[in-house]
Amino acid sequence: MPDSHQTTPRDHGGGLDAAMARFGGTRADWLDLSTGINPVPYPVGAVSDTAWNALPDRDAQNGLLDAARQFWNVPDGAGIIAAHGASALIARMPALAAPGIVDIPTPTYNEHAAAFTAQGWQLGETAPSARVLVHPNNPTGHLWSQSDLTAPLTIVDESFCDVTPDHSLIHHADQTGRVVLKSFGKFWGLAGLRLGFAIARPDTIQRLTDLTGPWAVSGPALEIGTRALTDHDWANATRNRLADDTRRLDALMAGKGAALVGGTTLFRLYEVEDAQAWQDKLARAHVWSRIFPYSKTFLRLGLPAPDRWDQLEAAL
Amino acid sequence: MPDSHQTTPRDHGGGLDAAMARFGGTRADWLDLSTGINPVPYPVGAVSDTAWNALPDRDAQNGLLDAARQFWNVPDGAGIIAAHGASALIARMPALAAPGIVDIPTPTYNEHAAAFTAQGWQLGETAPSARVLVHPNNPTGHLWSQSDLTAPLTIVDESFCDVTPDHSLIHHADQTGRVVLKSFGKFWGLAGLRLGFAIARPDTIQRLTDLTGPWAVSGPALEIGTRALTDHDWANATRNRLADDTRRLDALMAGKGAALVGGTTLFRLYEVEDAQAWQDKLARAHVWSRIFPYSKTFLRLGLPAPDRWDQLEAAL
Numbered sequence: 001m002p003d004s005h006q007t008t009p010r011d012h013g014g015g016l017d018a019a020m021a022r023f024g025g026t027r028a029d030w031l032d033l034s035t036g037i038n039p040v041p042y043p044v045g046a047v048s049d050t051a052w053n054a055l056p057d058r059d060a061q062n063g064l065l066d067a068a069r070q071f072w073n074v075p076d077g078a079g080i081i082a083a084h085g086a087s088a089l090i091a092r093m094p095a096l097a098a099p100g101i102v103d104i105p106t107p108t109y110n111e112h113a114a115a116f117t118a119q120g121w122q123l124g125e126t127a128p129s130a131r132v133l134v135h136p137n138n139p140t141g142h143l144w145s146q147s148d149l150t151a152p153l154t155i156v157d158e159s160f161c162d163v164t165p166d167h168s169l170i171h172h173a174d175q176t177g178r179v180v181l182k183s184f185g186k187f188w189g190l191a192g193l194r195l196g197f198a199i200a201r202p203d204t205i206q207r208l209t210d211l212t213g214p215w216a217v218s219g220p221a222l223e224i225g226t227r228a229l230t231d232h233d234w235a236n237a238t239r240n241r242l243a244d245d246t247r248r249l250d251a252l253m254a255g256k257g258a259a260l261v262g263g264t265t266l267f268r269l270y271e272v273e274d275a276q277a278w279q280d281k282l283a284r285a286h287v288w289s290r291i292f293p294y295s296k297t298f299l300r301l302g303l304p305a306p307d308r309w310d311q312l313e314a315a316l
Numbered sequence: 317m318p319d320s321h322q323t324t325p326r327d328h329g330g331g332l333d334a335a336m337a338r339f340g341g342t343r344a345d346w347l348d349l350s351t352g353i354n355p356v357p358y359p360v361g362a363v364s365d366t367a368w369n370a371l372p373d374r375d376a377q378n379g380l381l382d383a384a385r386q387f388w389n390v391p392d393g394a395g396i397i398a399a400h401g402a403s404a405l406i407a408r409m410p411a412l413a414a415p416g417i418v419d420i421p422t423p424t425y426n427e428h429a430a431a432f433t434a435q436g437w438q439l440g441e442t443a444p445s446a447r448v449l450v451h452p453n454n455p456t457g458h459l460w461s462q463s464d465l466t467a468p469l470t471i472v473d474e475s476f477c478d479v480t481p482d483h484s485l486i487h488h489a490d491q492t493g494r495v496v497l498k499s500f501g502k503f504w505g506l507a508g509l510r511l512g513f514a515i516a517r518p519d520t521i522q523r524l525t526d527l528t529g530p531w532a533v534s535g536p537a538l539e540i541g542t543r544a545l546t547d548h549d550w551a552n553a554t555r556n557r558l559a560d561d562t563r564r565l566d567a568l569m570a571g572k573g574a575a576l577v578g579g580t581t582l583f584r585l586y587e588v589e590d591a592q593a594w595q596d597k598l599a600r601a602h603v604w605s606r607i608f609p610y611s612k613t614f615l616r617l618g619l620p621a622p623d624r625w626d627q628l629e630a631a632l
Contacts, residue, residue: 044368084404091527194534215403
């Protein structure tokens, strides 16, 4: 069989397959801290037969959107679309304006630049017609403010903002040329479910709907997403737990000489003398971490699940 | 709350919500024959925690693609991409060439024209640079042949072809400018799962991958899809059952004066004197059918589930 169907992903850290090939161990042996996904996911619960079998219906879609509106305090003047993961919406952002110059302050999540360049845009900082701000930024945790929303089309990717809802820029989403993206995979820990949202003025949402096509969200994602977005108690408790676990991780890493330089309560960015050496050391104990092609000293760690701290402590 | 987030779907038949509002009854009361979805779906089975929680990994994606290659006899010279439903791929087809004239022989599934016109194409039959053939066609069941693959970019939508695999045009997918689409929702009856495929030359598949972004298939869809596509026994038994049920439906309808004019073993197209009157009559007994804005005499019916034939017979 030819290799032509093999996926050729951009650099998403990941690479656990390659790590297993080099350092051994089964998938269950590995503690994967290379992402910023909450390790205590929202409980999936029961999924109805209809969710799997039937084309997702309009009532269910609107129920999800209503729950999302309320959860994120979407301004009345903005519309909202749900799609198959924030990634699916990131891929559509370049079609919202004629190709030109897009400013994507780095370092940041690399999928935005990949999407824009694949659709005829050029990266640059001078008089950009579009700007992408990851908020809080991945991996630095940097927070942007209203004064940063400068380009005619400014996209605010709030994939990691649900741990710090007070910092959200969602209240700008009813203004022309502003798009706010939300992800379901990280905070709710259900990355495999694929669910994300874009919030913007109704004409922009209509354009995204036309470009996305019908049934952009699976039946199970509609059911589970609606339950999760109406469960504000779970969200509050999760924010507290993530904050506690982050303090624990910072203390652990500080004791080993790693200096905190940024992050959110879903991932932490540490400065170390030799990030590659740290990654290798952790990998020998089957803990997978994230390092970056543009930095020799950045090491990013997600949070271990409650029953996996021992493995991390032993690895350090 | 403003209405700006309401989805504004194109005409997909559906309309069961509106029918319920007009004719009463709960969703469970209604027998929905307005689609061509197999009413005896592939059994979903267990879904692992990892499928929900983790970003779908490359091994799992390649496992699905390998199963799909084998199931559909994909030629060695073609690549394959899986995405969130055939709809997601239909929406990307217009980006495979510069906007021009696209020929979409009618009547047919209307989402193709919607996608092309939303992305700057014009519908026409003269010297088209693209052509879309739904194969077999929905709703007529018409089958196309090699001599119909005439435009520089020709898309063959085989969403309903799994009941007649001998007629597939998949062996042309390794030729320049040919794209074959496959849907998981109809034959396997899991429309809510959202899974579809495109098969074409590797450079076209790479372009679609760039336009789609990463993790285009959910974790549950990877697991369930891989199981289903390797279950050739289920596929064979299902083809036989659908053929039997189709004969039963045709006999029933012939007895009521409806003339078969086309279809597949997933849906049947009948000619009746007054399609609107038939739809209303069936709807009063909570059976929902499909009629078409362009025809006063076409009535399309899907197949009832095994335990719902009584309701259809009583409604007729």
